[in-house]
Amino acid sequence: MTGTILITGGTSGFGAATAYRFNAQGWKVIITGRRGDRLAAVQEDLGGPERVHTLEFDIQDRRATEQAMDSLPPAFADVDVLVNNAGLALGREPAHECSLDEWETMVDTNVKGLLRVTRAILPGMVERNRGHVVNLGSVAGNWPYPGGNVYCASKAFVQQFSRAMRSDLQGTRVRVTNLEPGLCETEFSVVRFRGDQAKADSLYEGNDPMIPDDIAEIIWWVTSLPARVNVNSLEVMPVTQSWGPLAVIPVR
Ligand code: NDP
Ligand code: 8X3
Numbered sequence: 392m393t394g395t396i397l398i399t400g401g402t403s404g405f406g407a408a409t410a411y412r413f414n415a416q417g418w419k420v421i422i423t424g425r426r427g428d429r430l431a432a433v434q435e436d437l438g439g440p441e442r443v444h445t446l447e448f449d450i451q452d453r454r455a456t457e458q459a460m461d462s463l464p465p466a467f468a469d470v471d472v473l474v475n476n477a478g479l480a481l482g483r484e485p486a487h488e489c490s491l492d493e494w495e496t497m498v499d500t501n502v503k504g505l506l507r508v509t510r511a512i513l514p515g516m517v518e519r520n521r522g523h524v525v526n527l528g529s530v531a532g533n534w535p536y537p538g539g540n541v542y543c544a545s546k547a548f549v550q551q552f553s554r555a556m557r558s559d560l561q562g563t564r565v566r567v568t569n570l571e572p573g574l575c576e577t578e579f580s581v582v583r584f585r586g587d588q589a590k591a592d593s594l595y596e597g598n599d600p601m602i603p604d605d606i607a608e609i610i611w612w613v614t615s616l617p618a619r620v621n622v623n624s625l626e627v628m629p630v631t632q633s634w635g636p637l638a639v640i641p642v643r
Contacts, residue, residue: 400477404577408603450504460511483538573628
């Protein structure tokens with residue numbers, strides 16, 4: 392089967408890897424992001440404008456997002472798979488020391504951006520009675536950790552929104568999956584540590600993290616299962632990662 396996939400955040404990491412994975416299977420690909428040079432490079436690499444349509448906008452901007460979704464040319468307008476992937480974490484400080492601006496950036500991107508794109512694309516899927524929304528949740532939506540605060544909360548939102556959307560879509564053939572990865576080496580940590588590459592590298596070094604192709608393969612798998620099957624949620628970690636004990640420490 393081939394079709395059209397829209398991937399938000401297609402300029403790096405999971406999004407770019409997913410664009411390559413689906414392109415290799417003959418799918419038409421729409422990628423979005425703020426970095427126009429990256430969008431152009433992926434488009435050129437994957438066969439040009441007939442195979443890849445690019446949309447350059449900031450997903451925090453509601454009007455720009457709606458305009459971008461409305462601008463899809465007819466050849467790319469019937470989206471079969473939507474991967475709500477654009478997102479970020481900013482900082483690892485405890486809640487009482489965090490920047491309110493950074494908290495709002497995470498909410499505007501991970502929560503509001505995802506809602507805006509979904510609201511624009513979902514009606515067409517329901518009308519055509521086919522489609523699959525894959526949301527990028529995270530282990531952070533399942534398990535709290537120190538310094539995760541708003542990032543964890545944003546991914547918990549994505550998890551529950553995915554489930555609730557499934558309930559709304561019952562009776563249609565539109566599928567919803569919340570994919571919940573753990574440690575995977577992308578630009579995610581450089582962004583989180585505000586450009587500190589050494590700090591980001593130290594998180595991955597020696598830990599054999601997952602790589603973006605692993606996630607792209609999982610997205611390919613969940614979307615190519617028989618149409619009767621819906622993977623509701625899927626948590627994946629590198630073998631090197633698991634849970635820690637609940638913490639008990641004396642109060643000061
Ligand atoms: P990357 O930093 O490599 O990619 C993030 C993507 O999101 C980029 O394409 C970026 O595009 C896009 N993006 C971020 N902010 C905006 C914005 N304001 N407007 C438009 N696009 C935006 O990270 P990952 O590939 O790792 O992350 C992808 C998703 O997976 C995120 O939602 C993340 O939370 C989640 N995730 C990541 C994990 C990991 O360990 N890496 C684990 C679990 C979940 P551009 O900068 O060009 O705008
Ligand atoms: C990214 C995984 O553990 O850094 O969503 O929050 S984690």
